[in-house]
Amino acid sequence: xxxxxxxxxxxxxxxxxxxxxxxxxxxxxxxxxxxxxxxxxxxxxxxxxxxxxxxxxxxxxxxxxxxxxxxxxxxxxxxxxxxxxxxxxxxxxxxxxxxxxxxxxxxxxxxxxxxxxxxxxxxxxxxxxxxxxxxxxxxxxxxxxxxxxxxxxxxxxxxxxxxxxxxxxxxxxxxxxxxxxxxxxxxxxxxxxxxxxxxxxxxxxxxxxxxxxxxxxxxxxxxxxxxxxxxxxxxxxxxxxxxxxxxxxxxxxxxxxxxxxxxxxxxxxxxxxxxxxxxxxxxxxxxxxxxxxxxxxxxxxxxxxxxxxxxxxxxxxxxxxxxxxxxxxxxxxxxxxxxxxxxxxxxxxxxxxxxxxxxxxxxxxxxxxxxxxxxxxxxxxxxxxxxxxxxxxxxxxxxxxxxxxxxxxxxxxxxxxxxxxxxxxxxxxxxxxxxxxxxxxxxxxxxxxxxxxxxxxxxxxxxxxxxxxxxxxxxxxxxxxxxxxxxxxxxxxxxxxxxxxxxxxxxxxxxxxxxxxxxxxxxxxxxxxxxxxxxxxxxxxxxxxxxxxxxxxxxxxxxxxxxxxxxxxxxxxxxxxxxxxxxxxxxxxxxxxxxxxxxxxxxxxxxxxxxxxxxxxxxxxxxxxxxxxxxxxxxxxxxxxxxxxxxxxxxxxxxxxxxxxxxxxxxxxxxxxxxxxxxxxxxxxxxxxxxxxxxxxx
Numbered sequence: 001x002x003x004x005x006x007x008x009x010x011x012x013x014x015x016x017x018x019x020x021x022x023x024x025x026x027x028x029x030x031x032x033x034x035x036x037x038x039x040x041x042x043x044x045x046x047x048x049x050x051x052x053x054x055x056x057x058x059x060x061x062x063x064x065x066x067x068x069x070x071x072x073x074x075x076x077x078x079x080x081x082x083x084x085x086x087x088x089x090x091x092x093x094x095x096x097x098x099x100x101x102x103x104x105x106x107x108x109x110x111x112x113x114x115x116x117x118x119x120x121x122x123x124x125x126x127x128x129x130x131x132x133x134x135x136x137x138x139x140x141x142x143x144x145x146x147x148x149x150x151x152x153x154x155x156x157x158x159x160x161x162x163x164x165x166x167x168x169x170x171x172x173x174x175x176x177x178x179x180x181x182x183x184x185x186x187x188x189x190x191x192x193x194x195x196x197x198x199x200x201x202x203x204x205x206x207x208x209x210x211x212x213x214x215x216x217x218x219x220x221x222x223x224x225x226x227x228x229x230x231x232x233x234x235x236x237x238x239x240x241x242x243x244x245x246x247x248x249x250x251x252x253x254x255x256x257x258x259x260x261x262x263x264x265x266x267x268x269x270x271x272x273x274x275x276x277x278x279x280x281x282x283x284x285x286x287x288x289x290x291x292x293x294x295x296x297x298x299x300x301x302x303x304x305x306x307x308x309x310x311x312x313x314x315x316x317x318x319x320x321x322x323x324x325x326x327x328x329x330x331x332x333x334x335x336x337x338x339x340x341x342x343x344x345x346x347x348x349x350x351x352x353x354x355x356x357x358x359x360x361x362x363x364x365x366x367x368x369x370x371x372x373x374x375x376x377x378x379x380x381x382x383x384x385x386x387x388x389x390x391x392x393x394x395x396x397x398x399x400x401x402x403x404x405x406x407x408x409x410x411x412x413x414x415x416x417x418x419x420x421x422x423x424x425x426x427x428x429x430x431x432x433x434x435x436x437x438x439x440x441x442x443x444x445x446x447x448x449x450x451x452x453x454x455x456x457x458x459x460x461x462x463x464x465x466x467x468x469x470x471x472x473x474x475x476x477x478x479x480x481x482x483x484x485x486x487x488x489x490x491x492x493x494x495x496x497x498x499x500x501x502x503x504x505x506x507x508x509x510x511x512x513x514x515x516x517x518x519x520x521x522x523x524x525x526x527x528x529x530x531x532x533x534x535x536x537x538x539x540x541x542x543x544x545x546x547x548x549x550x551x552x553x554x555x556x557x558x559x560x561x562x563x564x565x566x567x568x569x570x571x572x573x574x575x576x577x578x579x580x581x582x583x584x585x586x587x588x589x590x591x592x593x594x595x596x597x598x599x600x601x602x603x604x605x606x607x608x609x610x611x612x613x614x615x616x617x618x619x620x621x622x623x624x625x626x627x628x629x630x631x632x633x634x635x636x637x638x639x640x641x642x643x644x645x646x647x648x649x650x651x652x653x654x655x656x657x658x659x660x661x662x663x664x665x666x667x668x669x670x671x672x673x674x675x676x677x678x679x680x681x682x683x684x685x686x687x688x689x690x691x692x693x694x695x696x697x698x
Contacts, residue, residue: 022056022081022102026625029115035103042105045089049174050075050107050135053095054082058594059681063100070094075135075177077618077682079626084177086135109171112623114180117167127161129182131352133622134158138175146170154321155356178623180351183343185317187239187276188372188392190449190500192488196423197415199489199497206412207294211491212283213408213467213507214298216443218575222514225578229299231520232513233258234284235329235337236506239317240308242278243478244271250278250494252286252296252474258303259332263325265318270308273480275487279498280340281306282474283506284513290494295472298510299517305332309341317341322356322394330367335528336516338509340372340502342392347376348455350620350627354397358619361399361530365616365689368530370509371395372501373404373462374451378428385557386434388565390451391461398627398657399616401512401534402461405447405468405504406544406571408440414470414488414497415439419448433549439499440470445548446557446566450501453565457627458655460647463568464537465544466511468504470497511572512537518577519585532587532691535614538563538660539693540577541570562662563647569612569660581697591615591689592632592677599674604696606668611636613646613675614658615690618682626655630688631678634659639669652678666696 025033035054045051053067059081064074072087072095084107085095096104117128127148134143134156144150146169147160159182162170170176192199209215222228241260242249249257260270281297285304288296307328311318319325329337343353361369374392381387395402415422418436419429429435429448437445447469453461470488475481475496483490488497515536519528544567547557563569577583584602592598602609613634620627633652636644645651646659653659673694680688 022054024080025052025054025082026079027111028623028625029111029113038105039103045092045106048089048106049086050177051085051087051092052078052082052103052105052107053085053101054103055100056102057081058679060594061686066098067095073136076621077629078621078624081681084621109168112171112176112178117179117181127163128167129161130159130167131180131182132158132170132176133178133352135175135177143170143173143176155323157352157356178352180622183346185341185343187317187341187502188374188500189276189340189498189502190375191486192415193485194423195415199484199487201490205491206410208410209294210409211472212295212297213471214510216409216467217298217507217511217572219298219511219514221575221578222518227514227517229285229302229513229517232299232302232336232517233305233332233334234299234302234509234513235305235307235332235334236277236281236284237307237309237319237325237337237339238277238280238341239274239310240270240272240277241281241306242271242476244269244308248477250474250477251289252282253304256285256287256302256304258305260306261308261328263307263320263328264309264311265320266313267308267310268312270306271478272308272310273478274310275476275481275483275496275498276340276502277306277308278476279473279496280338280502280506283471283503284338284510286474295495298507299513302513305329305334323360326360326367326369330364335366336368336370336509336513338370338506340505342371342374342395344374344376344392346393346396348389348391348396348453349393350396350455350457350622351393352622353394355619355622357394357397358399358617361616362618365529365531366527368512368533369400370505370512371400371402372505373402375449375500376451377447377449379431379434380428382431384431384434386448386452386566388452389454391453391455392451396455396461398459398620399530401463401537403501403505403508404462404465404568405450405501406465407443407445407447408467408469408471409443410440410470413491415499442548444544457625459627460563460565460568460656463534463658464508464541465567465571466504466508468501468507469499471499471503471507472497508572511574514574515577529587529589529689529691531614531616531689532585534658535612535691535693536585537572538569538614538658539610539612539695540573542573542576543570560648563660576695581695584694586692588690588692591683591687592675592680593683593687594677594680597674597676599672600692602671602673602694604666604668604671606666607697609663609666609671610660610695611673612658612660612693613690615688617657628655628657629682630680632688632690633676633678634661635674635676636661637672638667654678
């Protein structure tokens, strides 16, 4: 069952509205509104500084320049074919007279408040924690005066608490763009205490080779080619690393750590008494010195930039601002960043966190941000299938690689109970076949707790899964770190078990670092785009359909072949990048404008053919019900003229910025692959860059 929020219903309506582009505006708060109705309802422009300007058709760069020439600043794209702009009433009136403009309407209070927040504001007399997006040059002192506990997070986002009257007063301000519930960040490990378990010593540690979870990704296939992560730098934003002291750091990091940074709000050290950051770092690139190489990260030849986010003020993780956090990794040479944290219970929403993340990624297209999907997976309607619609932000962002948790293969150590025996298991996972399953008994299975997609606007999430249950990695040696409360059990003096999508993400990140090294070697170039990395990851992933339970009359663990909202495009399988498979890739840095197309001819000998296209899209708007901005379309034609559409569709995909066509038994002959710029209202120099990957062979 999908958990459907109010604005998810809006998104369902918008895709069935039947209106042509440029005739409706798609709000989270108001639903689908036809332009003519908004035009007739528009009042005087006086007193407003924010407006929506909608085009009659496709958006062109020269037309955007005309608006700017009138003194209107374009802030963000708003579907369909509109921009939120800032300026005075005279400029708005002048814009209305331009030939390409269908509508100019004031951006009113009713358009600015998250629908889940507004009813609570009306009914409560207490304060609500809110996150507010403000316009450029906003009067922060006046805004802060209406908030309790005001904090400026930078990038135009402030947080605080407000009562109902203050909430509506803030929404009426001309320098406030969007108001939503503030959902604080937390690490996405699933603690033993949350499962009702107090870890016990595991006895004699196992030595199966599956302890770290890395083996399931078939990393040996790239190790055999001399690829272990050399030359790659991976950033980790987390609680911190080990003791925070180079002199006492675990031997598993002695040659891996490039730099440690204390970046938490008010934080003083990059080492804290929390095991989380140490464990995830070990899964990426721990060198295994304390286990004679048995337990090591996937890219054990790579280097680490540790960005400790522990906030002494918040007593939790809290970055100073997302742009500063991401920039620190970038400036220290990293081009992949692993983030095992987010906002739980955000139910797939595209919020301020996600918009900020997409904005930074769009401006740094060679930096891949990876995020954990969250641990909100549950079968609350008790149909034996995990409910959908639970991915946490910023994992809901378009431009990140969001990772869910599949199962490790480990039948001893850690937590080995049935799901129904865990705390809350009867309510969350109490129906068969989930109820009697365990956490790591079948590598084809999904972790029941792993958050599922889609996002609220219907995009596929997560994109990828990796083992995230009973993962053994480096133990934090900080004197205050307590494995009895911070782990799933002790493996030995140097390693502990943990679980969650927090653990799946770094396992995947190590594999992605190996892929990046391979691409650098194949291309001879260092500037590999994040879009190309995502496309290669999805292209090489292994479909887990139908999952560990097989086909059942009432559904199955994987509802369809990939892509789906449980496994995304599948589990990373590095063996698919080597051997007899033919692999071609294109990193198109200039890209396509509206109406432009580019073709690739591909001669295929027959058998499996897989084509994947991905791009780093312009940021969506938190207050809009549809997130995709630039729409590129992938189409494949075979020698007989048969057409293939992406993502198991029978027509184009106008929702996702990753598209894949997977033909299991393609005929031999020439194939034509076409990428088209269906609509590019906010490109780079008017165009949308993209990456294309073609693989063939079994």
